[in-house]
Amino acid sequence: MDLNLQFWQSEGKTFFQRFYHWLDILDPLLLFKYNKEIEKSRTILSTSEPDITKSLQNKTIKEAWKLSLASMNSSTGDAIPFVFRPPALLPFAVPLAVGVLSLHRNVKQAFNWQLFFHAYTCGFSVSHGNCTQDSKELSYMQVLLSTGTVLFSAGIAVLPHYIMTRYQVPSPSTQSFLTFTRGPVTAALCVFNVLLIRSSEFQNGIEIMDSKGDIVGVSQKAGEKAVGETAISRAVMIGPALCIPDIVLHYLKRTRTFVQYPRLGGSLKIMMIISILGLMIPVSFSWIPQLGTIQRSSIEPEIISSTEETEFFYNRGL
Template identity: 65%
Template sequence: MDANLQFWKSEGKTFPQRFYHWVEILDPLLLLKSRKEIESSRALLPTNEPDITESLQNKKIKAAWKLSLASVNPATGDTILAAFRPPAFLPLTAPLAFGVLLPHKGGKQAFFWQCLFHTYTGAFSLAHGNHTQNTKEFLPKEMLLSMGAILYCASMGAFPHFIMTRYQVQSPSMQVLLKKIIPGPLLAIMCAFNVLVIRGTELESGIEIMDSKGCVVGVSQNAGEKAVKETALSRAVMVGATACIPDIVLHCLKRTKFLVRNPFVWGPLRSIMMVSILGLMIPVSFSWIPPLGTIQRSLIEPEIISSTEETEFFYNRGL
């Protein structure tokens, strides 16, 4: 079991624990560290559960844990490209999300922003997925499916804008429906779909599962399905909350004297709220479901459990 997964096994048993650690891991300054510094930090990490808890009292080793958790894919042990590491997620998705949720003048502009958003989030999902020997065989198919998923998600996301401009919708109720109500939930659904397709090879070929000692006991399709569905759900909640909550709050506040007297504040206030909620929802999304997933013996394929007496198995959920 990779050191990062050992960390979550020891220090990620409750949501508050995980949330506290993710707030520290998402420090953008960690993106400035070199590959050599990451490798040096990994060499300092203990692997025994009691030692992990004790090591967090040491500032140097605690910093090494943060850097490792922020930079390395625990399924492969590979260093992730800086643009797709967790600390880069907020700085890069915030402007993209802002562009996606703007009131666009036409379908082409909306499609462009949707493409950018789903391309980045799809690449992020791929960088944090499970890549076993079996899934590497699907690389050409994976790339083709990823491109198709991005184009489909972008097209569906731009569809309300296309309807508005193509049919010159004038009805106030239809404008509210197409501009305010549909885009947020639709974006959340498309984000979940994006994860399901881009990490679809994990559904087809399975992912590695480990016993309580961290030894790989097999490759399970059921565990792969559970990991991908959990990640898709957490992504949908994160994006859906970011898209919907600002509009709901502003709808409740739109008749206040301040906003009535200062309508120019509406746009900046919505942007500030959106970035703030996204900044909160990222660690919530990463923490809500444990990065080190568990699956019971009864849900594992018979050919795997026939070789072990373990009752619970572990897997890397990904992000």
């Protein structure tokens, strides 16, 4: 079992415990650490106190855990690309979310922002997914699938803007409806992206482990559970940040203050996106355990025939 998964096995038993740790792991300063420092942290952890709870009382070891959890893929054991590490999510996602919710002059501009947004979320999903047995042979297929998913999502998400500009919808209620649909449609497409981009995990299966961390087989059922849970987590993260600002501003714009200062809406929208996304990122990561569990009754017969374990573990990803 990877070191990061060992950490979550010990320290990820409750939502509040996971939330507390994610607040530390999402520290943006961790992005400025070099690969040598990351490797050093892994070396420290591999030789540290086996009781993880006790080891966290040591400041050096605690910092090593934070760096490892913020930088390494628990499935492959490789460093995650800089821009897709958890601490980079808020700084990169906020400008993209603002661009997605902005009113653009033309469809091309709106499409480009959607393209950038879905390309980033796609890269994040790929970077935090499980490595399957056939991943090397299907790497070109992953590129084609990801590219197609991003283009399709951007095209669908830009439809409300296209309808408003192409047909010049006169009804204020219809315009409001189309404006409100931008956030929910984009959020729904983010969930769709996770299911499609990580589809190889429930097609080929992912590794499952026993309580000692030994790999006992590759399970498609566990892959389905991992991808489904991650899709729910993504909805919890993206949905509120893309849906709430437009709804709140719709009602606030009727007040006297916003009538006098119309530009105030743009600043308030940015503040809401930052605050909502800043809260929902650790909430979504903590909502479902990083180290997932699946019962013996849900596993393929050919796997359970070789072991007496009643519960198995797998890496959910992010």
